[in-house]
Amino acid sequence: MARLDKSRTSSHQLRPFFTSQNLLNRADGSAQFDFGGTSVLCSVVGPAEVKIRDEKLDKATLEVLARPLVGVPGVKDKTIEQNIRETLEPLVLSGLHPRTLLQIVVQTMQDDGCVQSTAFNATMLALIDAGVPLNSILGSVTCMIDRKTNQVLLDPTREELAQAKSTHVFVFDNKAPPAQSKGDEDDVVMEDGDRVEGHVLFCESTGVFTEAEYFECYQVCYKGVQTVHGFLRTAVQKKFEKEHQQLQD
Amino acid sequence: MAPKNKKGQADAADESTSAPTLRVILPGDQLPPHEANLPTGQDEDAVSMMIDQRAPPTIKLGPGLTPMDDDTIISVKAGVLNHTDIGNRWWVESNQRRYVAAPGESVIGIVTGKTGEHYKMDIGTAQPALLPVLAFENATKKNRPNFNIGDLLYCRVAMANKDMEAELDCVNPTTGKSDGFGELKGGFAFKVSLGLARRLLDPRQAVVLRELGKHFPFETAVGMNGKVWINSASTAHTILIANAIKNSEFLSTAQCQSMVKKMVERI
Structure with missing residues (x-):
């Protein structure tokens, strides 16, 4: 199917990824993540000293600050802040660093749709770069349903989002789905028997959509996220290979 | 190492996708049970093995690895998975900039x-x-x-x-x-990443210190917290040494040697 985004041929195709880690000098960890023309830079400071007011006695305080492309942070940025914080809270093993602060700053650098997903992925890489203990890693993609064709488009651009009937942001972790549990249907079962499942960490849908459309989006995004996870793994692996090359020769 | 998987674990999903020499693991990755002699019971950080008397009785987990409630062992940090047969120890060598104190360091x-x-x-x-x-x-x-x-x-x-x-x-x-x-009297102190500090302390890996030592004498103290102190005869040498150490983090042995050589020639 033809897309508004001429660089892609398929509706389930993602834009090219790009990442760069450890690019800020003074932060404890930082990363940039790009989905095509969308780019987000994230920095992590922590575990650092925390203000008495925010101190938690048994775990680290997570603080997320989202900065928009231009101007001062508004309601939209506060939503992203809250979404990221609430998704990360169960992921970060904050009990290992009680009475400390983990500050995450998310700066949008370029906006061509799917900023929230890009921010999730950038945050993940920055946390890995900072060496914050995590119990799993997350990956995120966005998809939308076209108003005219009712087609699910993965990773839409801003131009495509203008034609959207509904948009869906999904975040999945990297835990392997319980593949052995064939037969016992206690989770989501697809009607066509094509069962794809993962652990959804976060999902935000806006617009009008049917239940069947929602599950189609879920499946498309789950498959898309596998590519993101693979890419994150390669990015981290490349960094460690570079670091350890002195030991190799 | 681990001879066979005696228990016949069903979830033997091998997460290691890395090259044979470097095994990079990410948070959430499981320690492959067939290699780690997957244990049955566990206490704080040593997990007892009751499957086979001939197998090593315990597995010791170092930094970056945590036993979960369902008897699997997962990584909580991204890094290179390491193992020694002595004591069947497993740990993850990761790199970060923020120091977390550990006794004895x-x-x-x-x-x-x-x-x-x-x-x-x-x-x-x-x-x-x-x-x-x-x-x-x-x-x-x-x-x-x-x-x-x-x-x-x-x-x-x-x-x-x-x-x-x-x-x-x-x-x-x-x-x-x-x-x-x-x-530490006199000299100059600066900060590097914890991974680089660890490598500077390992005589096999401290290529940059060895190379610098060929050109001029200097004193150095490296802290596991990423702080490096150096002291040499002249300020120019101190600056050169500090820059060379900071530059060396992502260089191979050959690149490191030529970098030091070039810097010394310019002085």
Whole structure:
């Protein structure tokens, strides 16, 4: 199917990824993540000293600050802040660093749709770069349903989002789905028997959509996220290979 | 290593997708059970093996690995998976910039405050560390060392606990000798990543220090907290050494040698 985004041929195709880690000098960890023309830079400071007011006695305080492309942070940025914080809270093993602060700053650098997903992925890489203990890693993609064709488009651009009937942001972790549990249907079962499942960490849908459309989006995004996870793994692996090359020769 | 998977684990999903030499694992990755002699029971950090008497009885988990409730072992940090057969130890070698104190590690600290019984030390952790004034060689209540704010001290982490400030000492508690710990006078201190500091402390990997040592003499102290102190005959040499060490982090041995050579020629 033809897309508004001429660089892609398929509706389930993602834009090219790009990442760069450890690019800020003074932060404890930082990363940039790009989905095509969308780019987000994230920095992590922590575990650092925390203000008495925010101190938690048994775990680290997570603080997320989202900065928009231009101007001062508004309601939209506060939503992203809250979404990221609430998704990360169960992921970060904050009990290992009680009475400390983990500050995450998310700066949008370029906006061509799917900023929230890009921010999730950038945050993940920055946390890995900072060496914050995590119990799993997350990956995120966005998809939308076209108003005219009712087609699910993965990773839409801003131009495509203008034609959207509904948009869906999904975040999945990297835990392997319980593949052995064939037969016992206690989770989501697809009607066509094509069962794809993962652990959804976060999902935000806006617009009008049917239940069947929602599950189609879920499946498309789950498959898309596998590519993101693979890419994150390669990015981290490349960094460690570079670091350890002195030991190799 | 682990001969066979005696228990016949069904979830033997091998997460290691890395090259044969470097096994990079990410948070959430499982330690492959067939290799780790997957254990059945567990306590704090040593997990007992009751499957086979001939197999090593315990598996020791180092930094970056945590046993989960369902008897699997997962990584909580991204890094390179390491293993030694002695004691069947597994750990993840990761790199970060923020120091988290661990007992027994040598660190370089800056005096940031002084109370009657303690010095307050900045070692790069979230909370300042405490150094008792009596934790020095030959220190008594009458004869206590005198340091000022801003002084640099090479010390050892005596006690580290996630809920409390770390405690340091500059003396070996059994012999009462300083063991080389104490004030670092003169010189220049700078910060590097914890991974680089660890490599500088390993004589097999400290290529840059070896290369620099061929050209001019210098003193150095490396703290596990990523602080490096150097002292040499001239300021120009000190600057060169500091820059060379900072540059060396992502270079191979050959690149490191040519980098040092080029810098020395330019001086």
